[in-house]
Amino acid sequence: MSALLGWIRDLKNRALSLAPAASEPPPTAAVALEHPLPGQLPGAPIIPKHALLGSIGKGAYGEVWLARDAVGNYRAVKVVRRSSFQDSAPFDREFRGIQQYTPISRTHHGLVPILHVGSDKTQGFFYYIMELGDCEQQGRKVVPESYCAKNLGRELDRRGRLPVQECLHLAMELAEALHYLHSRHLIHRDIKPSNIIFVGGQPKFADVGLVTHMAEKGRDERNLGTEGFIAPEGPGTASADVYSLGKLIYEAAMGRAATDYAETSLQRSEEGQEELKQLNRIILKACQPELSSRYASAAEFQADLMQLNDRLYGGGLRSGA
Secondary structure: OHHHHHHHHHHHHHHHHHOOOOOOOOOOOOOOOOOOOOOOOOOOOOEOOEEEEEEEEEEOOEEEEEEEEOOOOEEEEEEEEHHHOOOHHHHHHHHHHHHHHHHHHOOOOOEOOEEEEEEEOOOOEEEEEEEOOOEOOOEOOOOOOOOOEOEHHHHHHHHOOOOHHHHHHHHHHHHHHHHHHHHOOEEOOOOOHHHEEEEOOEEEEOOHHHOEEHHHOOOOOOOOOOOOOOOOOOOOOHHHHHHHHHHHHHHHHHOOOHHHOOHHHHHHHOOOOHHHHHHHHHHHHHOOOOHHHOOOOHHHHHHHHHHHHHHHHOOOOOOOO
16 A cells, blocks of 8 residues: 555656746746836936946947946946947957956956846847946045046046056056956957056956957957057057057056157157166067067066066065055
8 A cells, every 4th residue: 555655646746847837937928127226317228236327438339337236336337239339240249258258357356357247139238247446536435426437547647647666566467467368368459548447456457348359359340449559460469459558558657648659759758767768668669560579478578577676676566466
């Protein structure tokens, strides 16, 4: 009898395992629409579990919003719309680049972490949620009404140029982060001062909308990058990123626009300033128009910066410190 009861119980269990769960909706059930959180700016895109409070940046590749999540954390959200592109190929490429970059972004202190990537095909955009940078006035304290992200471009507008020691520290940090990015077979393609933000005082590569896999370079016919920072051979390679970083350090050290870069006038005007002249020699090599004369990698660039730092300051500031 016990064997018979056991056989009946087994049949019942099998039947239950094959039956659809009562709590599961049928395959054709509609997904509930996402409702914005309190504080959402009217007309702003709807991002799940976040309220978009205001726009804090806009460019050719999307708009960045100040956002607050459901538990009160402040984030930056970048929204990239399909309508910003003439066809779907570069839009799809941007999405692939972000997907590839996201796990890497969380593994180096010189890269702004991407916390989540999503898309809204109905509205025709994808988005990614990032760590929020320091406020220009309040540091890590966020006051939504007055928040303004601290970036290197605004710092140079305010201060003119950075002291050599501070500039060396910045250059070493960014060269290390760029080498790390390249070692993961990704390139940035739009390195410039406004794309360097500070988080807890740490400089980080931000606005990663142009990051893409090295294997995809050359597929986009659009003129990428920013005037003054684009290598003579064009963007899209690790060497071109090194050139752009060299121009960024030029602006930071000399207080001049990258579009005004000139080797001869630079050398004459800085005569007598020995520390700056030594840094200038490194900048000149990074910005060589000929590939054969330029640093072969960000690691080589970083090594020369660290050696100069050791000579001038005894290693008091080292990359990653």
